[in-house]
Amino acid sequence: MDCGMSLDRNTVAPGLAGQDRPAADSASDAGRGGRTSGRWGGPRCLRWTAAVIVGISGFGWWSREAGAQIASDVSRVGFVADVQAVVPETLFHLAVVVRLRDGWHTYWEHPGDSGxxxxIDVEAPDGFTVGAVRFPRPETFSTPEETTFGYAREAVFFIPVSAPVVLPSSPLRFRIRCTYLVCLGQCLIGEASGEVLLPPAAAGTTAARTAGPDGDLLDRHFRRLPQPIERLSGITLQREPGALIASGSTGGFTRMRFLPSEVSGVVIGDVHTTPGSEGRFTLRIQYEVRAQNLMPGTVPAIRGLLLLGDRPDDPAYQVHVPLPHPNQTKE
Amino acid sequence: MNTRRRLFPAITLGLVALAAAAIGANAQNTGATKATAKIGQAAPAWTMVDTNGKSHSLADFKGKVVVMEWYNPGCPYVRNIYENRRVHAMISEMKKMGDNYVYLLVNSTANISRDDMVKQSTEYLRKAELDMPILVDYDGKVGRSFDARTTPHMFVIDETGVLRYHGAFSDDNTGKKADATLYVLNALRQMKAGESVSPDYVRPWGCSVKYASAN
Structure with missing residues (x-):
């Protein structure tokens, strides 16, 4: 199988390297034959050799009942970088790829009513700086009972990494561990760990991007990362007592939504969206700050995503508007 | 006839305007106003049968502080707090505070048969070496009246029947952090000290409650 520049270039899993097989489940994999990659769609070349999924079922009297599903039955995890080598003083991304069996979903950073x-934990070589996980625009899952936000079929979580000025001459090893929840009627916790191994490149050079099916996969999901709200044409944000008013260009979209992020002490109420004249919209987000529920050190804020359109590839913008602390300022 | 001809376009225009307003002004309910159980107000009254067939009512516990945990042993987050003995630790602390505290489990899980739900609930608790009432809310009416969203989702009701805290069990959904903040225990201690409860709400984490379809 011609995998081009696939994951096997930059991932290593002790004891599993070279095998093209899905991630294993430590609690139940013994004696289970390797299953074919690409079982749930996606590039067959994507090697999952880096991932070791650990069932959470536990030990002793908590152990998994015979026949009970575990996360690795319905999901597989892989790790990849968006570059083929690391150049000093550059930013690149590691990515955790979660593939899900049809119908199952996993969650956005703010999952909604449940989930x-x-x-994700990354252990990087000395001198590297690992940033906060970046989540692509989520899908909305609605039932009569609840609304949650996440990803079906495929989820990619990006971790920005900054390289130091000086790199060692030996390959750079990034250890990644991911715990994630998958749900479909029932919920299962999965754990996966693995490594991404990247060679160092000379300063001043340009590292080749990961190409082939893996590169396409990363590009597709990278485009779904939310942009700063300032990039939305004609955006204005105006705070009134108890409400934030956002106005901007519809960009031709007829539907706008606000997905609130959880900020302790800040209760987001109803959100009203009104398409205005001349291609502009107005979004009114009602809020209340409850001082007793602010966690220590938390700056009250309205945070979330402004979504235009309904499709995963439609634009998403990050909203982050600090609010006065109710004990300090009266509006 | 002429009047009707003039009225028809007027009515049509009015309907179009109403429809446009309805489409244009799109209200997005974020769920923030759905709850019927509100902090500082009387908790919804309930009567439920436990897994042993004994009937319990909230009114029975007047004069006691009631902690309700929405429970489903099929949920890994529930198992996290039992396997790591966080519930055990909390109940132990509650006992130290006095005999005025009641810990109840409520199971609204309806994606399995009622018999299986009862069986799984009791077997799991027995294995956990805990003994407290497991209230069966198979039709989900009590869960919906409390707006219980997740398992676990915690509710603390004071001696007078007023809801004082609801939300997350702790700040650690793995159950592994030894120094995790147990929000329920915080609330109980603050109530005992005569203080206001802070925080009185923390977003609950966990699996969705597997409610029976609403009729």
């Missing part, structure tokens, strides 16, 4: 976001 939980993935927890």
């Amino acid at each position: 939980a976001p993935p927890v």
